[in-house]
Amino acid sequence: MKILLIEDNSELTGNVQDFLHKEGVICEAVQTSFDAQDKLLAYEYDCVVLDIMLPDGSGLDILRFIKSQKISASVIIISAKDSLEDKITGLDWGADDYLTKPFYLSELYARLKALYRRNNLKGNDLLEVGSLQVDTCTLQVFAAGMLVDLTRKEFDLLVFLITNKNRVLSRQAIAQHLWGDYIDDLANFDFVYQHIKNLRKKITLTGNRDPIQTVYGIGYKFSDQYS
Template identity: 65%
Template sequence: MKILIIEDNPELTQNMVSYLQGENILCETVANLFDAQDKLLSFQYDCIVLDLMLPDGNGLEILDFIKNKKLSTNVLIISAKDSLDDRLKGLDEGADDYLPKPFHLSELLARLRAIYRRSRLGGSDQLVFNEISLDTALIQVKVAENILDLTKKEFDLLLFFITNKNRVIGKEAIAQHLWGDYTDDLANFDFVYQHVKNLRKKISQAGGNDYIKTVYGIGYKFDPNVS
């Protein structure tokens, strides 16, 4: 999972990043509305952790921005503004959940995982596609009941492919999703090819079909029609 944290308290931001990255969540951060909008126009995120009280405005403006730009992302509001009106307005404007401050980091993680399960995995930790099954809680993949020995990046790559099946995904988009937005400055993305190659080999050796197809000059596509 890749998230954007929009929070102007540097200590809280660092605490969230340290904890969530330890739970295999890729975190990018900004501290104001302007930088948040720039990030959202340039990169994709599974979820946004959004503070309402920001130095250059109300975080609810981000919800309007997401709606107007037709961006595909989920939003978890975190804020000390815990009145019922603020909570209802945030949810009414399109947020997926609301977590009042102060909160335990373990609850933040649980809320993020719940949002991800609902929006991407049909409400379950289990994702099954033909002979391939993924357990996002255990970070485990089985192909025809054979457990694959995958790295964390290979697991995330397979999950990214399956949840975006039938879509052509560029190498740059894959790199940004798995390694962070800093990859935008890289000259090439040859390392993506190596990870895709390793993943395809491991699935094939376990008796699985090769659903990952190369789209030359662009990237890759997870093709469900392969048999």
Template identity: 60%
Template sequence: MKILLVEDNPELTQNIVEYLEQQGLRCEAVTSRFEAEDRLLAYAYDCLLLDLMLPDGNGLQLLEWLKSNAIPLPVLIISAKNALDDRLRGLDLGADDYLPKPFHLAELLARLRAIYRRAKLGGKDELVFGEILIRIQSLEVFVHQTLLDLTKKEFDLLVFLLVNKNKVLSKQSIANHLWGDYTDNLANFDFVYQHIKNLRKKITAAGGKDYLSTVYGLGYKFDEYAQ
């Protein structure tokens, strides 16, 4: 899961980012509404963590911007500003949940996972496709009941491809989803090919079909119609 955090408190930002990274989530942080808009136009995220009190405006304005630009992104508001009208306004503008400060990081993680399950997995903790079973919380993948020995990046790659099955994903979009800001200055994304190759090899070695198709000149896709 890839998260964008919009929060101008440095200490809280550091605590959230470090905790979520330790739990296997990727979390990038910005400090203002306009930084968030730039990032959301350039990259894809699974969820937005949004503070309402920002140095360049109110987080509700960012929700309005998301709505006007038709960006379907799950949103969890985190804010000490817990007046009922702000909470209702945020939910009316498309926010999925509201967590008042201060909060326990474990609860934040639970809320994020619940939002992700509702938005991406239909409320389930598992993804099942044919002979492939993915358990999200335990980071396990089974093919014909055989547990695959996947790296964290290979696991995240498989979930990303399966959630976006039949869509062509460019090397850059895959790299940005898995590595975020670290890919900004790279000359190429050839390392994505190696991860695709390794994942394909492990699935087929366990008796699974080769669903990972290369679309030359464009990228890769999880093809549910693969023979």
């Protein structure tokens, strides 16, 4: 899961990022509307966590920007303003959820998981493609009933490929989804190839066919013809 946090409180931002990082979530953060728009135009996110009160404008304007640009990310509004009007406005303008400050970090994470499950996994915790079963709660993968021992990055890579099955994903898109803006200083994306190679090896060692197709010069695709 890849999150953009738009929040000008540095302490809260640090706490949220530390907590989500421990849960295996990529969480990038910005403090202003200007920087938020740059990020939203340059990268893809599963969810945006959006404060209403920002130093250079209203978070509701960012929400309107997200909808006008047809950005597919879910939106959770966070705000200290516990008024019915704010909630109604945010939800009417397309927000998916509203969380009032202060909140428990575990509650934010639970809501992020619920939105991800609804929007990316069709409401299910279990992904099934052919003989592959991927449990997004226990982080376990089975191929024809055999447990496939994956690292967390390999697991996230497999989920990303499956939820985008039959779509060609570039090496850059895969890197951005799994590592966020840490990749900006990298000269190449050769490490993506290594993760793909390891994932393929672990699946085929169970006696199953390789479900990942290489699209030469572009990237990779997970085929729904896999069985």
